Amino acid sequence: MGVAIGDSVLDVAAVADELRLPLRDLFSEAVLNRFLAAGPAAWREARERLTDWLTLPAHRAVVEPRLVPRGEVRLHLPFAVADYVDFYASRNHAENVGGIFRPGQPPLPRNWLHMPLGYHGRAGSVVISGTPVSRPSGQRWEPGEAGPSFGPSLRLDFEAEVGFVAGVGSRHGDPVPVAEFERHVFGACLVNDWSARDIQAFETVPLGPFLGKAFATSVSPWVVPLDALRAARTAPPPRDVEPPPYLREDADPWGLDLSLTVGINGGPVSRPPFATMYWTAAQLLAHLTCGGAPVRTGDLFASGTVSGPARDQLGCLLELTRNGAEPIVLADGSRRAFLADGDEVAITATAPGPGGEVISFGEVRGQVVPRPP
């Protein structure tokens, strides 16, 4: 287990071992899951220890040799993913997608304002930032074609999202109220929910997104603890419709003022503001569990594409290019309707920290590679 400190990574397992901390066993696993399962008291204790190590001169001799430059560290998938759920919590995104796919109809589905919509994704396809993403093949049936065809996706897209990582599981049958969000969720990471729009479009009625999403989902190596995001908490946009009691979050809502940036091949193409999300992470978890579905350690649930109201705040190419009709121009002058082989997508985010400090989420990065023949 490592912790990002400026441009270094602190080898927490080694320090804890040298100081013979009771928590040290949790820090020396290949994934965070045992630490995640240990719950809020252990998470808090770990943060307090870290603060001591980094501030008390007495620990300097132990800590300094364990700070490794980031460039020398290979980061791995931080947790074993149990179930992966992807939501659809941005109203701007849902309205834009509705306008593209269902022109002439109301942009929001009739359930959208009453509950956060979501679907289960493929946990086995979650990969760590930096893993190349093979362009998937699949069936599509484009308008004007006589029938479906099979081949590599022609409309490959990214989706800039924020994911939430569950630590403490819940009992099967017991809902997790919005007020208990922090008892179960450890922190947040960045997610790129790669999407093949042509495959998705043909398969999606009536069972929803499946193979158009299941080929890969990339996550950042760093999971930012909720405890570090107190200064980022904010109220979500006002409700148009009063949600049912299990979704009400009157005091201290879990909207988060995160600033995302999406870059393609090194140049920024969008700056989605997470504070515009209609449903908060606490509401997502309350909805997911309202029928009794259990949460397990390592569950990942993502926000869905983060899109703000402005043209340069949209979280996927489907919206940025209006389904390919209006290509964007990259920093090198080339145009993109959708992703080309070799394109590298990087999503970063920052949050306001205590006392004006800026907290970095690091990045989730991935390069599109052609499918081997």
Place this chain on the structure above:
Amino acid sequence: MGVAIGDSVLDVAAVADELRLPLRDLFSEAVLNRFLAAGPAAWREARERLTDWLTLPAHRAVVEPRLVPRGEVRLHLPFAVADYVDFYASRNHAENVGGIFRPGQPPLPRNWLHMPLGYHGRAGSVVISGTPVSRPSGQRWEPGEAGPSFGPSLRLDFEAEVGFVAGVGSRHGDPVPVAEFERHVFGACLVNDWSARDIQAFETVPLGPFLGKAFATSVSPWVVPLDALRAARTAPPPRDVEPPPYLREDADPWGLDLSLTVGINGGPVSRPPFATMYWTAAQLLAHLTCGGAPVRTGDLFASGTVSGPARDQLGCLLELTRNGAEPIVLADGSRRAFLADGDEVAITATAPGPGGEVISFGEVRGQVVPRPP
């Protein structure tokens, strides 16, 4: 690890230990996953050993004391579920559901004959046969009502399905061709994909089934090896549309002549014939992986509701009662549009074995209990 032998369960771990078999470590785990991951050679060897034990007089003294009456055995979830996918592979079911939910439109969605449709379910909600199933709460918006309401489902249903359990994983990015089905899949089990029709109906557009299915999925404790199902293999119904090459299964198709029975409170209500399924299990796996999604040890993919063409061959109450409009009469004379609290649903299945023998899948059973207040 136990093996069902008539009315007994053979304690395979104990026998293997006593005989000091090289495989014995695989048999003494709490779940089958290590055995599943060991692959076809190990699966075959285990079956050969078992046949020896049960037929060679030399082994009788070791084996007989390890045969435990079934009533004295508590059976557990046989494998740790990695990803769970539910398909929609019965044409009768898809047409019936289409007729109920989309009257006046073609009963099959336009993609249905071109590929097996599916969606990801919640792996953490998979429970072993016998586990009580709490009636889920959720949001519904019934026709004629002014707005949605939240409460316990009023249209709780079962779905009789067959599930397939992956043993050997695949590499992320590499499709599993239909011809390699047996290299990856160990066997089949029974699945009850409990469904809350009112919750499902309100949430399902546009992202597909989510909480209407995620509260519980029950599986049978026994996983029948594919090796034991050779005599059950059969051709699926003829294709209306030639599928693309990755779905073609010309020689030795994986249709299976399984006979299911669904009972409520001890009386049979339906006998769905699995041989009528349009898409075979090998096609389901080939489709699932055609875009490069990986398979992992413990992956479960289910057929979707098994429904034959006749009125007494339908695999769920939605079809049996035409969405509640024509209630069925149970053995005790009571009527059911959907499941009542206290109802116990049991699904059993048999397959033809070698030489006229009948292979039993055992059962998946579950009782509906009210949600605690």
